[in-house]
Amino acid sequence: MSLPRWRLMRWLSGCERDLPEEVLRQLVDGPINWLPIVLAGIGSALLVTTALALESGSAVWVQLSLLQCVFLVWRLELQRRLRHDLKTKREARVDGIMLHQLLWAASLGVMAVAGLMAGGAAATLSIAVMLVVASLCPALCIGRPRLSLTLVLLCDLPLKLAVPFQSEPLYWVFILQGPVFWLLMDWFSRQLSAQTEASLLKSYRSRLEADYDHLTRLYSRQGFYRAVSLMRRRLAGRVPVALLYVDLDGFKDVNDRLGHEEGDNLLIQVADCFRDVLRNEDLVARWGGDEFLLLLPGADEKTPVVIAERLLRAIREMRQDDTRIDASIGISRLEDARDLKRVELEKLIRRADHALYRAKNEGKGRYHSAFEAESDNA
Numbered sequence: 001m002s003l004p005r006w007r008l009m010r011w012l013s014g015c016e017r018d019l020p021e022e023v024l025r026q027l028v029d030g031p032i033n034w035l036p037i038v039l040a041g042i043g044s045a046l047l048v049t050t051a052l053a054l055e056s057g058s059a060v061w062v063q064l065s066l067l068q069c070v071f072l073v074w075r076l077e078l079q080r081r082l083r084h085d086l087k088t089k090r091e092a093r094v095d096g097i098m099l100h101q102l103l104w105a106a107s108l109g110v111m112a113v114a115g116l117m118a119g120g121a122a123a124t125l126s127i128a129v130m131l132v133v134a135s136l137c138p139a140l141c142i143g144r145p146r147l148s149l150t151l152v153l154l155c156d157l158p159l160k161l162a163v164p165f166q167s168e169p170l171y172w173v174f175i176l177q178g179p180v181f182w183l184l185m186d187w188f189s190r191q192l193s194a195q196t197e198a199s200l201l202k203s204y205r206s207r208l209e210a211d212y213d214h215l216t217r218l219y220s221r222q223g224f225y226r227a228v229s230l231m232r233r234r235l236a237g238r239v240p241v242a243l244l245y246v247d248l249d250g251f252k253d254v255n256d257r258l259g260h261e262e263g264d265n266l267l268i269q270v271a272d273c274f275r276d277v278l279r280n281e282d283l284v285a286r287w288g289g290d291e292f293l294l295l296l297p298g299a300d301e302k303t304p305v306v307i308a309e310r311l312l313r314a315i316r317e318m319r320q321d322d323t324r325i326d327a328s329i330g331i332s333r334l335e336d337a338r339d340l341k342r343v344e345l346e347k348l349i350r351r352a353d354h355a356l357y358r359a360k361n362e363g364k365g366r367y368h369s370a371f372e373a374e375s376d377n378a
């Protein structure tokens, strides 16, 4: 589910909070959007209003019952569009669903007022349904306390405003209970939200930690597999892809001569060099000590060779003092990146690894393409 775009919905969802977008998206995609819960709520209101319409024959209850039917059909249509958008665009907007939630909550407020005016069983049933929904708002809107309080107020405020017009002396209880109920619901919602936010942030950070190499901030193996899978699922059509398996030559010598710290600095420089040479959509991972994988989506047959030459030049320019550093590169290609499921990706990596082995055997400081019979010397 994507973040809301309308200003009001963004404010109600707290989108200005200093949280990663991934965490905000998880909070926006909370239980209040889950269809079975929504159907249970609308179903209860529909049942009560229909039963009261049949029993009393009153036009008010008939209209309120029809209104619930409209909310049911509207929500089912939103669900159909949501599924369609998720399938075709991999994204679905939440604004329409939020508008539905706000208006439905207001309809429960109106239903409770109608019940209060009618008295007897109508009051008991309609106020009970409204109060159950209002009490569930903090849990349903977990992570979105503003939305929760707004829904509580839309459900409950009309009833509280109607109470003073009743002749019962008990109305003071209603008037005093209102603010206490709203404040408690708001407090409950903020507590739940703070806990949820903290645990989502924690799992987000630990995943980030596992997905990136701590030294170079390139992808780790796990992060690379995850990023490739995400890329593959976002592809709309056929796109070729190239993989470059880069292994530094003589890196052990750098460590031995200049020390491990200088070796680390050199690895960081190599990572920066990849970032300079490659495009944003290319995926780069540190595969092992001085080994790197570079995945280039959209690369035609010539591109990986051009990139390999550029990389070899840039890495050679990094040589410091009399310490020689160079690299060997193995290249493999696949015609359709949509085929890059885990097994295919591993095959592609193996092919690039074999090509790298050839480049090393042929004297290092060069690239070799797995899709070409002849070795290419840079």
Ligand SMILES: Nc1nc2c(ncn2[C@@H]2O[C@H](COP(=O)(O)OP(=O)(O)OP(=O)(O)O)[C@@H](O)[C@H]2O)c(=O)[nH]1
Pocket (backbone or CB within 6 Å): 215, 247, 248, 249, 250, 251, 252, 253, 255, 259, 260, 261, 262, 263, 264, 267, 288, 289, 290
């Ligand atoms: N500084 C540093 N060194 C590392 C790190 N991880 C692995 N290494 C070292 O990197 C070296 C990699 O070994 P090799 O690939 O055999 O070394 P090489 O000299 O590049 O050998 P060739 O690839 O055959 O040219 C080993 O000496 C590891 O100890 C690291 O995070 N930092």
